Amino acid sequence: xxxxxxxxxxxxxxxxxxxxxxxxxxxxxxxxxxxxxxxxxxxxxxxxxxxxxxxxxxxxxxxxxxxxxxxxxxxxxxxxxxxxxxxxxxxxxxxxxxxxxxxxxxxxxxxxxxxxxxxxxxxxxxxxxxxxxxxxxxxxxxxxxxxxxxxxxxxxxxxxxxxxxxxxxxxxxxxxxxxxxxxxxxxxxxxxxxxxxxxxxxxxxxxxxxxxxxxxxxxxxxxxxxxxxxxxxxxxxxxxxxxxxxxxxxxxxxxxxxxxxxxxxxxxxxxxxxxxxxxxxxxxxxxxxxxxxxxxxxxxxxxxxxxxxxxxxxxxxxxxxxxxxx
Numbered sequence: 001x002x003x004x005x006x007x008x009x010x011x012x013x014x015x016x017x018x019x020x021x022x023x024x025x026x027x028x029x030x031x032x033x034x035x036x037x038x039x040x041x042x043x044x045x046x047x048x049x050x051x052x053x054x055x056x057x058x059x060x061x062x063x064x065x066x067x068x069x070x071x072x073x074x075x076x077x078x079x080x081x082x083x084x085x086x087x088x089x090x091x092x093x094x095x096x097x098x099x100x101x102x103x104x105x106x107x108x109x110x111x112x113x114x115x116x117x118x119x120x121x122x123x124x125x126x127x128x129x130x131x132x133x134x135x136x137x138x139x140x141x142x143x144x145x146x147x148x149x150x151x152x153x154x155x156x157x158x159x160x161x162x163x164x165x166x167x168x169x170x171x172x173x174x175x176x177x178x179x180x181x182x183x184x185x186x187x188x189x190x191x192x193x194x195x196x197x198x199x200x201x202x203x204x205x206x207x208x209x210x211x212x213x214x215x216x217x218x219x220x221x222x223x224x225x226x227x228x229x230x231x232x233x234x235x236x237x238x239x240x241x242x243x244x245x246x247x248x249x250x251x252x253x254x255x256x257x258x259x260x261x262x263x264x265x266x267x268x269x270x271x272x273x274x275x276x277x278x279x280x281x282x283x284x285x286x287x288x289x290x291x292x293x294x295x296x297x298x299x300x301x302x303x304x305x306x307x308x309x310x311x312x313x314x315x316x317x318x319x320x321x322x323x324x325x326x
Contacts, residue, residue: 049148051304053275058143058306059265060088060157061113062248064172066258070239070249070320080239080249083170083262086114088157091132091140093150107147111157112137113261139261149305159241159248160307164321166299167235167270171263172256176228186221231255235270240320243312266302 051057062083070078089112096106116138118126129136132153151157162168182188182204191197191205204223208216233255240249248264256262266272303311 049304051302052148053272053279054146055149055304056144056146056272057149057161057266057302057304058090058109058111058145058151059141059263060085060161061111061139061141062086062088062262062264063114064254064256064258064260064262065247067253068249078239078251079253080251081254083248083250083254083264085157085159085161085246085248087135087137088113089134089137090151090153090155090157091128091134091137092153095147095150105147107145107150108142109145109149109151110140110142112140114138141261141263143265145305151305155306156309158307158309158312159243159246160312160315160319161303162238162241162248162264163299163302164238164240164319166238166302167267168238168250169232169234169265169267170236170250170254171230171232171265172254172260174227174229174231174255175257177226179224180226181223182221185223185226188221235267238321240318242318243315244317246309271302 063086065082065084067079067081070080072078091110091112093109094107096108098105112129112134114137116136118136121129121136125140126136134154177184181202183190183202188204190202191200193201204221207220207222208214233252236254237251238248239251241247242249250264254262
């Protein structure tokens, strides 16, 4: 992991590399022709599932390796965060029945990330790993999906799970800053830095009123612990994926410290809501000539229910979004 972090800091794109950029479309993601329809139920069940606007795929757990930059052909600098899918594997796929008619059936996928020694894993988790037939993992996460997006246990998810050009939401605990004053924690201006203030230049000043109400209102911005809370950053663009290193390059900054675990999911607004809106307006209808659909503007399809490591071997090792970096 340290070697990868050191290498990505020196990452640059040569003109030859830029000229060999690829655009992931339906043709590149699934280059093999679709199987002909057959009346056999077994063959019909083996046909690949297709992403629909109502589908909700599983997210992944990734490890943050800091930031670097990509360069476009016109000299545009693109700041990106390097996220590695370190042995991301499905532990189990579960369905929970509806407890009452008012509720719905829930479907979830549990993933594990980063190998872990068996001797440092307690027995409760070891039983789950043995049942799934996978090696112990350092961190687990549960993602809610739709019924058609359930993934079999033991599947190793590749970086091709995300398509360059789509948007993702990332969530991770922010870097803890410890106990901080109001100026750093809330951006207060502070008191006068001249005469009349005695060793209270960075204090927050008055915090209450007179005898009525005679107390400090809840939620008053004061000094306290800063950071260390879950932060969600929405609508980050996937600029590039590296299937050889199983790395995803996301435009912009991602919360958390380098080496930490990050939850990465399809953007709720840019993928889920927009795909449904386009379907409502009839903009994602399947063409009779090409058989393609555009679930999100610029993205023909998404690997569904996921892209395994075995499937990604037949694809280009480096896939980058073409154009439109500004």
